[in-house]
Amino acid sequence: MDSLDCFHWSVFTICPRCFHPNNASPEIYGSPEQSVLTVCSFCLHMEMLPASEESSRVPKDGLLASMAFWTKSMPARGGLLQYLQDDAAFSPPDSLVPPHGELDIRLQTMEKWRTMWEERKRLPIKPFFYTTLQLATSLVMPLDRLNTVPEDLGVYCGRTMSSFLHFMVNGSWPGLSKQGDNPPPSPVGREKCLRRDRNSCVLTGWPDPDVCHIMPSNESDMNLELFQLSLPLLGALLGPQVASQVYGLATTMHGATDRAWNMLSLRPGLVKWWKQGLFGIKCIGVKPSRTSTCKVQLQFHWMPQHDRLPDDLLMAELGDVVKEVSQHPDGEEVPSVRRASGRELESGLVVEVEMEKRLVGKFKLAIDIRWACSLILAFSGLSRAWEQEDCFGNSRADGENTRVCGAGEQTEESGEEETEEEETEEEDSEEESEEADSGEADSGEEDSAEEDSEKEGSEEEEESEGEEESEEERSDQSEEQETDESEEDEDEDEDETSVTSPPEKDWKEDDESDGEDYCMPFSMLKRW
Numbered sequence: 001m002d003s004l005d006c007f008h009w010s011v012f013t014i015c016p017r018c019f020h021p022n023n024a025s026p027e028i029y030g031s032p033e034q035s036v037l038t039v040c041s042f043c044l045h046m047e048m049l050p051a052s053e054e055s056s057r058v059p060k061d062g063l064l065a066s067m068a069f070w071t072k073s074m075p076a077r078g079g080l081l082q083y084l085q086d087d088a089a090f091s092p093p094d095s096l097v098p099p100h101g102e103l104d105i106r107l108q109t110m111e112k113w114r115t116m117w118e119e120r121k122r123l124p125i126k127p128f129f130y131t132t133l134q135l136a137t138s139l140v141m142p143l144d145r146l147n148t149v150p151e152d153l154g155v156y157c158g159r160t161m162s163s164f165l166h167f168m169v170n171g172s173w174p175g176l177s178k179q180g181d182n183p184p185p186s187p188v189g190r191e192k193c194l195r196r197d198r199n200s201c202v203l204t205g206w207p208d209p210d211v212c213h214i215m216p217s218n219e220s221d222m223n224l225e226l227f228q229l230s231l232p233l234l235g236a237l238l239g240p241q242v243a244s245q246v247y248g249l250a251t252t253m254h255g256a257t258d259r260a261w262n263m264l265s266l267r268p269g270l271v272k273w274w275k276q277g278l279f280g281i282k283c284i285g286v287k288p289s290r291t292s293t294c295k296v297q298l299q300f301h302w303m304p305q306h307d308r309l310p311d312d313l314l315m316a317e318l319g320d321v322v323k324e325v326s327q328h329p330d331g332e333e334v335p336s337v338r339r340a341s342g343r344e345l346e347s348g349l350v351v352e353v354e355m356e357k358r359l360v361g362k363f364k365l366a367i368d369i370r371w372a373c374s375l376i377l378a379f380s381g382l383s384r385a386w387e388q389e390d391c392f393g394n395s396r397a398d399g400e401n402t403r404v405c406g407a408g409e410q411t412e413e414s415g416e417e418e419t420e421e422e423e424t425e426e427e428d429s430e431e432e433s434e435e436a437d438s439g440e441a442d443s444g445e446e447d448s449a450e451e452d453s454e455k456e457g458s459e460e461e462e463e464s465e466g467e468e469e470s471e472e473e474r475s476d477q478s479e480e481q482e483t484d485e486s487e488e489d490e491d492e493d494e495d496e497t498s499v500t501s502p503p504e505k506d507w508k509e510d511d512e513s514d515g516e517d518y519c520m521p522f523s524m525l526k527r528w
Helices: 060-070 074-084 100-118 132-140 149-156 159-170 187-196 221-238 240-250 268-276 318-326 357-380 382-388 412-460 467-500 507-512 523-527
Strands: 010-014 021-024 035-039 046-050 210-213 263-266 279-287 293-302 312-314 349-356 403-405
Touching (some): 100 132, 159 382, 268 279, 318 357, 357 382
Parallel strands (some): 312 403
Antiparallel strands (some): 035 046, 210 263, 279 293
């Protein structure tokens, strides 16, 4: 706390509570708002009065210290002292994206792969665009792993990466996991975790927290197999060393990750927000110690927020998109979370978790993997797509598979063109239906006229011809029915061909067009 400048404020006042005159107040402190705290010398009633121009500016904590000294309410005094005694460590948070020089290398590498993919002979001559998920993955993975993108792109991008992140964060693989595959923390591990964290939330200090896994539990057979399935993705995302460590921990024995080193004590609301990627927890170091225990330092980060979805095509410059997805939100948009002392939970808060030295490596591994997953969730907007059940366009109401974004929004011209095409299609369908109705009406009138003429002729010749005419009429009717049926069959065949057979497309004209957008299917790269 900075040094506080105190002074005497001499003024004649009457206490509004006990009407006791006060010629001068005791030593008080000036506040940043150029006001002072006056205290009645008889009843200790406090009142804020405007300060003179000579009063010094002091931090807010100075005013709170004077209030804690003069107040008579023990609960209020205890709360103020707890607020002032909150000596939580704070370190300015680093940028979530790589440093400037490394970021330039990553973007240049991505541009090189873009040029290579556009020059492939099997691809149409159209521009290739990255998606938000691909950009987020390229920002998080090690730089040496980024050079192997052409071989691994079909493995860790697309739906596979989305399912892998869902498993690492929520403990379930979409389409494979069932209810009960991700059990809650075991009672033994939960008790050890609460004892280690002193039965309080490691971030806020509030008592009676909830206990959650950092990595998924491998207690069930399904999760044990899913860890084995995730090893190639872990190797592509964080390197082969991380994959080998996870292989030794999570794929050899049931319940190996259901231990206290893979658990953390958090408030229930923070557990939910951690899964949604609203904040991340980063391991910044380990304090050395001569005893059997040591302290692991964890730093809290509020994650950036934006409106992009993981399957959006990035038409703008990659550098501009990186700035957009990595900017920290304004203070008003950050969720307001109070620590037990009353102070707000801010980015850069450093907390310490004390544990045995033999468990530090496992705990740090789990935190590093979860930190990488939190970064990808924040940069790509993947958690928001999970909530909307809209990941990769599979269940959108509008039926679109991808969204083309330039600087964050879709162009108005493309929307107008789509509406015009829909209107023309509706008009064509209405004209076809009207023509079909008119044709049916004309055929019905002709049939009725023929039947009337036949009836008149039969009435005139009934007496002369008799049985011969009746046989001829029957034959004529049968022939008419056959012709009508053949005409109806031909009409039905024409309708079916018009519906089922799509119009032929001139691929040469399509290849020469530069206005359309193209995103290469990543499953093709696996075969090449």
